[in-house]
Amino acid sequence: MNKTIAPVVAAGAMALFAIQIGLATAADEKAPKAQSGTSENIPPAIRYESHIAAGGAPPVGGKLVNPFSGNSKVAAAGEQMFSAMNCDGCHGGGATGFAAPSLADGRWRYGGEEDELFQTIYFGRPKGMPAFGGLMSADDVWTVVTYLKSLPVPDDEPTESWVGK
Structure with a gap:
């Protein structure tokens, strides 16, 4: 050069x-700056029994808590949101099951506690359940969870669980 x-x-x-x-x-x-797990939009890392951890030691995590638990007005709004987000397109009207499992029979593949339902809706699950965390705020997800937990479990289930038999 x-x-x-x-x-x-x-x-x-x-x-x-x-x-x-x-x-x-x-x-x-x-x-945007990184936010702590207490942000309304980002759920904290959680720990619950349905998780399977490599090595048998689940990572430390917080506990998600539904701020609307038991609120009948929020449950009514959750029913509307369940329909508006087309959840009933797969889970049927009243969440009684259609192409996807019933959410009203008290049986849950990934856990039926409120925090587990939040995780299922927010992050999705394999083989069909899409993640709605990108479409719904954390409060909206909790609203749907409140609706689902308000559904009465029928006395007579049409099928029985075969797990443990």
């Missing part, structure tokens, strides 16, 4: 590097 051009090229490269650093810094300042 020519001795007179080398300093110009080096200066140009340094200028481009400085511009890239400045752009990266500006982008970092505009990027």
Whole structure:
């Protein structure tokens, strides 16, 4: 390389590097900051018995708590949301089952506690249950969970569980 051009090229490269650093810094300042697990939109890492942990030691996690538990007005809104989000398209009207399992019979593949239902709706499950966490806020998910937990379990189930027999 020519001795007179080398300093110009080096200066140009340094200028481009400085511009890239400045752009990266500006982008970092505009990027959303990491939030703790107590944010309304991001559920904390949780721990419950339905999880299967490698090595037999589940990671430490918090406990999700439904802020609307037992609230009949929120349950009524949850019924409307269940329909509006087309949950009844798979789980049937009244969540009694259709192409997807009944959510009103008291039997749950991935756990029927409120925090487990939240995880199922928010993150989805294999073989058919889509994740709604990108479409619904945490409060909306809790609203649907409140509705599901308000459904009366029928006295006479049409089928019996074969697990443990």
